Amino acid sequence: MRYFGAIIFALIVAAGMNVYAQTADADREAIKRTALNYAEGWYEGNSDKMESALSPDLAKRIVRTNERGQSGLGQMTAMALVQGTRTGSGKQTPAAEQQKDVTILDVLGGAATVKLEMRDWVDYMHIGKFNGKWLIINVLWEMKPKKNDKKN
Numbered sequence: 001m002r003y004f005g006a007i008i009f010a011l012i013v014a015a016g017m018n019v020y021a022q023t024a025d026a027d028r029e030a031i032k033r034t035a036l037n038y039a040e041g042w043y044e045g046n047s048d049k050m051e052s053a054l055s056p057d058l059a060k061r062i063v064r065t066n067e068r069g070q071s072g073l074g075q076m077t078a079m080a081l082v083q084g085t086r087t088g089s090g091k092q093t094p095a096a097e098q099q100k101d102v103t104i105l106d107v108l109g110g111a112a113t114v115k116l117e118m119r120d121w122v123d124y125m126h127i128g129k130f131n132g133k134w135l136i137i138n139v140l141w142e143m144k145p146k147k148n149d150k151k152n
Helices: 002-044 047-053 078-086
Strands: 054-065 071-077 100-108 111-118 121-130 133-143
Touching: 002 047, 002 100, 002 111, 002 121, 002 133, 047 054, 047 078, 054 078, 054 121, 071 078
Parallel strands: 054 133
Antiparallel strands: 054 071, 100 111, 111 121, 121 133
């Protein structure tokens, strides 16, 4: 009887691990899709697709340093990003140059950190799960150096 109980326990644990793995895989896929909706929305000029990826409380920031070495923080809200997408600036990027490489750096519960590499810049994102949907909350981004630019 003791042996039978151990087998039942092992089966229950294994089933639970399988459900957890499936949930984790589904979350990772949803996180990736969120980052891709952001990138594809930009390149397509599709503000609805962009908006679907963003928390209304999004903060997108960049540290800019002027020629005198003084740094400041540039900021963009979700509304500004959606409106910027609507202008269609991203559509100027030829399809062959539309880089949108997503790397999920970490996921824990309802929080994820993602790196999204686009043609001209890299976004480091914090993505959170709200009512079952993954949304971008924070973005810290940096322009890629131009080919002739000597900066790092």
